[in-house]
Amino acid sequence: MSATANVGRLLPGGLGYLRPPAEIELAAYGVDLRGRRVADIGAGEGRLALGAARDAKTVLAVDPDRTALGRGRTEATRRGLRNVTFRYGTAQDLRLPDRSFEVVIFSWTL
Amino acid sequence: MVDALEEARRILVDDGVLVDARPDSRVSARVRARSATGRVIGTIGSQRPTKSDDTHSDHAVADVLRRGLFTSRRRGRLWHAIPFEDAGELQDYLDDHLRFSHRVRWRVPRAARAGRLFVERAVRFEVLERR
Numbered sequence: 001m002s003a004t005a006n007v008g009r010l011l012p013g014g015l016g017y018l019r020p021p022a023e024i025e026l027a028a029y030g031v032d033l034r035g036r037r038v039a040d041i042g043a044g045e046g047r048l049a050l051g052a053a054r055d056a057k058t059v060l061a062v063d064p065d066r067t068a069l070g071r072g073r074t075e076a077t078r079r080g081l082r083n084v085t086f087r088y089g090t091a092q093d094l095r096l097p098d099r100s101f102e103v104v105i106f107s108w109t110l
Numbered sequence: 111m112v113d114a115l116e117e118a119r120r121i122l123v124d125d126g127v128l129v130d131a132r133p134d135s136r137v138s139a140r141v142r143a144r145s146a147t148g149r150v151i152g153t154i155g156s157q158r159p160t161k162s163d164d165t166h167s168d169h170a171v172a173d174v175l176r177r178g179l180f181t182s183r184r185r186g187r188l189w190h191a192i193p194f195e196d197a198g199e200l201q202d203y204l205d206d207h208l209r210f211s212h213r214v215r216w217r218v219p220r221a222a223r224a225g226r227l228f229v230e231r232a233v234r235f236e237v238l239e240r241r
Contacts, residue, residue, distance in 0.1 A: 020190045020233065028188045029129050029235055039121060041114075091114035096121045104118045107131045110111050110167040 022051020025107070036102040041091045042109030046072030046084065052105070053084045060101075062089040111170035119179050122240040128180065130171060133209060134187060134232035135164045141200070141214055142228040146191040151222060152214040154229065160209045171236065180238035187234045194227045 019025070025048065026033065033055040040049040043061035045068045053059045053076070061084060063069055069086040076084045089095060091109055118128050135156035142148040156164075174180050194200040197214075204212050216223065 018192060020188070025131070025188070025233075028186065029131070029237060030184060031127055031129060031237060039118075041118065092117055094117050094121055098120055099123045099126075101121050102123055102126045104122055104126070104128045105131075106114070106118065106129065108133070110114065110130055110132060110170065 019047060019108070022048045023054070026051055031103060033103060037100065038103045038105065039094075039096070039101045040105045040107070041089075041094070042106060043072065043086070044068045046075060046086065048105060048107050049084055049086075050075060050079065050081060053081045056103075057083065059084045060096075061086045062091075062094060064088065064090050111167055112173050115170055115174045116179070119174070119240055124240060126240045127183065128238045128240070129235060130167075130238065131233060131235035132164065132167065134234040135161045135209065137187075137232040138215075139210065139232070140230040141216075142191075142230055143222070144226055144228075146193075146228045146230065148228065151218045151227075152216040154204070154214055155211045156209055157211055171238070175238070178241055181241055183237045183239045185234070185236040187232055190231045190233055192229045192231065194229065196225065197223045197227060200227050200229065 033052050035057050038052050038056040038059045040052065040059060040061045043049045043063045044065065046061045049059045049061035049072065061072055066088060069088060072086045091106070122128065138153040138155050140150045141152035141154065143151045175182060194203065200214065204210055204214070
């Protein structure tokens with residue numbers, strides 16, 4: 001994987017869409033999610049988690065906002081996604097097993 | 111923040127990757143006229159507390175790299191365009207924003223700010239590999 005910067009890509013947005021579309025943001029990272037176990041920490045309503053679910057084996061979305069988690073679950077159901085799980089938690093105390101994910105995402109989290 | 115990075119490392123397999131992506135407060139957002147590629151007619155900085163928070167985050171990432179917990183595989187920046195119907199709608203957005211300054215630094219007179227505007231915001235990311 002290249003260590004060079006990927007500067008200057010312009011992504012679409014919108015008022016109801018204040019963050020980049022998940023598939024475009026994930027593609028910019030250049031991380032292959034196919035068949036991987038992915039944890040999206042600080043997932044909110046699961047914008048990225050739901051996008052990652054298309055390729056990943058499983059996606060765990062973690063957030064301390066139970067309302068946001070509920071919205072994410074509803075959206076996952078609406079999309080028919082069965083490989084996404086939403087779970088309450090904080091980045092500092094995940095209460096997950098050691099070495100259980102190939103990819104962890106902190107998007108707008110640190 | 112270091113504790114969050116250490117917790118992420120704990121749940122990652124060997125050679126697993128952590129993606130850290132955040133708005134880039136080191137770079138002012140650009141206000142473009144009429145389209146996402148239109149002329150830059152203003153800029154928007156970040157609030158001082160936001161810059162401070164981002165510096166702490168940067169230091170946390172530097173700390174785990176220095177300690178050999180992760181290595182940096184890739185870093186970059188992308189730009190995210192957000193459309194607004196006019197300057198009034200943009201100001202409403204900025205009034206409540208937690209990161210952006212609440213005022214645009216305009217480069218053009220008021221008459222030249224009419225119509226749709228696009229705020230082009232920098233997002234930086236780094237892909238870290240667990241060691």
